[in-house]
Amino acid sequence: MSPLRRVVVVGASLAGLRAAEALRRYGYAGELVLVGDEPHMPYDRPPLTKQFLNDGWRPEQIALPIPPGLDITWRLGVPASGLDVADRAVRLADGARLHYDGVVLATGARARPWPGHPVPAGVRTIRGLDDAAAVAEALSRTRRLLIVGAGFLGGEVAAAARALGVAVTLVEHQEFPLLAQTGPHVGRFVAALHRANGVDLHLGSRVQGFTSNGRGELTGAELTDGTQVEAGLAVLALGATPNIEWLAGSGLVTDRGLVCDEHCRPLRDDRLPAPDAVAAGDLTRWPHPLAGNELISPGHWSNTVEQATAAARALLKPDTAPAYRPVPSFWSDLYGVRIRSVGLPHLADASEVVDHDPAAHRLIVAYHRNGPLVGALTANRTSQLVPYRAEIQRHLDSRRTRTRSVQD
Amino acid sequence: MTVIVDLNLCQNHGQCVYAAPEVFAFDEEETLTYQPEPPESQHDRVRAAVAACPVRAILVSEP
Ligand SMILES: Cc1cc2nc3c(=O)[nH]c(=O)nc-3n(C[C@H](O)[C@H](O)[C@H](O)COP(=O)(O)OP(=O)(O)OC[C@H]3O[C@@H](n4cnc5c(N)ncnc54)[C@H](O)[C@@H]3O)c2cc1C
Ligand code: SF4
Numbered sequence: 001m002s003p004l005r006r007v008v009v010v011g012a013s014l015a016g017l018r019a020a021e022a023l024r025r026y027g028y029a030g031e032l033v034l035v036g037d038e039p040h041m042p043y044d045r046p047p048l049t050k051q052f053l054n055d056g057w058r059p060e061q062i063a064l065p066i067p068p069g070l071d072i073t074w075r076l077g078v079p080a081s082g083l084d085v086a087d088r089a090v091r092l093a094d095g096a097r098l099h100y101d102g103v104v105l106a107t108g109a110r111a112r113p114w115p116g117h118p119v120p121a122g123v124r125t126i127r128g129l130d131d132a133a134a135v136a137e138a139l140s141r142t143r144r145l146l147i148v149g150a151g152f153l154g155g156e157v158a159a160a161a162r163a164l165g166v167a168v169t170l171v172e173h174q175e176f177p178l179l180a181q182t183g184p185h186v187g188r189f190v191a192a193l194h195r196a197n198g199v200d201l202h203l204g205s206r207v208q209g210f211t212s213n214g215r216g217e218l219t220g221a222e223l224t225d226g227t228q229v230e231a232g233l234a235v236l237a238l239g240a241t242p243n244i245e246w247l248a249g250s251g252l253v254t255d256r257g258l259v260c261d262e263h264c265r266p267l268r269d270d271r272l273p274a275p276d277a278v279a280a281g282d283l284t285r286w287p288h289p290l291a292g293n294e295l296i297s298p299g300h301w302s303n304t305v306e307q308a309t310a311a312a313r314a315l316l317k318p319d320t321a322p323a324y325r326p327v328p329s330f331w332s333d334l335y336g337v338r339i340r341s342v343g344l345p346h347l348a349d350a351s352e353v354v355d356h357d358p359a360a361h362r363l364i365v366a367y368h369r370n371g372p373l374v375g376a377l378t379a380n381r382t383s384q385l386v387p388y389r390a391e392i393q394r395h396l397d398s399r400r401t402r403t404r405s406v407q408d
Numbered sequence: 409m410t411v412i413v414d415l416n417l418c419q420n421h422g423q424c425v426y427a428a429p430e431v432f433a434f435d436e437e438e439t440l441t442y443q444p445e446p447p448e449s450q451h452d453r454v455r456a457a458v459a460a461c462p463v464r465a466i467l468v469s470e471p
Contacts, residue, residue, distance in 0.1 A: 386422070386425055
């Protein structure tokens with residue numbers, strides 16, 4: 001392989017930055033260009049729905065540190081508009097064309113918007129720093145907040161707003177919060193947490209429509225359970241949708257994400273990996289043995305960091321990079337309760353409560369699929385995750401040896 | 409190599425315990441404990457733990 005002289009990283013956030021760091025760590029000495037559509041230097045998103053909303057954190061506190069010596073050429077504030085895989089070039093919206101010897105695709109995801117009609121002013125989503133700053137500002141002027149979607153993000157916004165003394169109505173169409181993601185035990189536990197903290201939780205309910213005043217400003221919403229909610233601010237927490245549009249026409253396969261193989265390489269229409277390209281972070285979906293090799297997209301911080309490192313290695317050392325088969329892990333903080341998980345709880349067909357101490361807000365749930373353990377979740381009991389994680393790791397390792405012996 | 413964890417920053421994410429279980433652990437009170445001077449054989453794992461900590465609570469100094 002001829003040495004790479006220019007690597008272009010598209011997406012200047014967690015995945016892009018960590019991939020750039022790993023490229024240097026693995027010895028890449030050529031030109032390194034980071035393209036990002038946001039005007040900001042890379043920052044960390046998890047605090048946006050936590051300390052940034054209720055602890056008065058400033059943007060400087062969430063800046064991701066840039067280690068000295070990375071020697072990056074920054075192209076911030078300009079989106080990439082296309083990728084030419086055959087010519088090895090990234091097209092930018094300002095007309096520039098960046099030739100590459102290697103490319104890292106890391107354009108992440110954005111908040112899913114309200115489907116259909118335009119929404120009144122005061123209905124917001126949170127994905128980036130500017131969104132979170134706008135919500136933080138609006139929260140300081142609002143007494144009543146409506147949140148649509150009681151997933152982790154919506155739940156954290158509820159907790160932050162309650163800490164500020166704002167009245168919160170939280171609407172979730174599932175029977176429990178997080179039901180599809182973590183099952184009924186955690187759903188009940190989280191629902192109880194919200195209610196204990198004074199949230200007006202509406203389960204099995206949806207927003208039928210928003211109401212507004214003559215100036216087009218939000219006044220509230222009507223729910224399918226018949227409730228009329230009053231609110232000066234609404235936050236939509238409906239999940240994320242991957243930023244794949246700019247890759248249209250590139251010949252890469254997209255299916256609710258950029259489809260990659262186990263070596264972080266995006267696949268072309270002919271299902272072969274695209275040359276000189278890797279991808280990482282919330283943009284991607286790839287096959288994981290825990291999921292029976294179905295495509296997964298965890299959408300979490302730890303995966304992003306680990307996958308970015310694996311992608312950098314795969315780009316520099318395509319012949320020796322190991323398959324990327326992590327034990328995923330996730331965290332969320334709700335009202336000071338530390339919720340942590342390992343594995344892929346959403347895949348489970350059975351789950352059991354191993355321990356529950358309601359007074360101490362402690363919970364341990366184990367998840368199984370066709371028998372074997374596929375995940376575990378704890379609240380205020382992170383220590384107990386360690387053996388579960390080890391068991392999932394062993395299971396993954398044993399599958400690895402099995403596949404190898406079948407191939408031999 | 410010396411390791412210091414800022415326990416005011418640490419939020420029990422556990423990533424360091426996964427990355428370097430012989431150096432980092434939780435005690436019965438769910439507080440993180442660690443070896444401040446891990447042996448050479450653990451240094452790569454400790455560096456992985458530093459990169460994996462979501463709140464950058466682990467500080468390592470290498471002479
Ligand atoms: C509010 C919030 C809270 C979170 N909390 C947690 C948590 O508690 N725990 C957890 O595990 N995970 C959490 N996450 C998830 C975690 O932050 C993500 O997994 C991580 O940010 C993914 O990084 P990424 O670089 O792949 O994508 P992103 O962070 O989405 O970054 C992609 C970047 O690419 C840019 N971009 C998009 N299109 C283009 C283009 N065409 N050209 C150039 N640039 C482009 C985007 O603007 C963005 O800057 C949270 C996420 C959010 C939004
Ligand atoms: S990874 Fe960081 S936050 Fe998590 S337990 Fe270790 S030091 Fe604490």
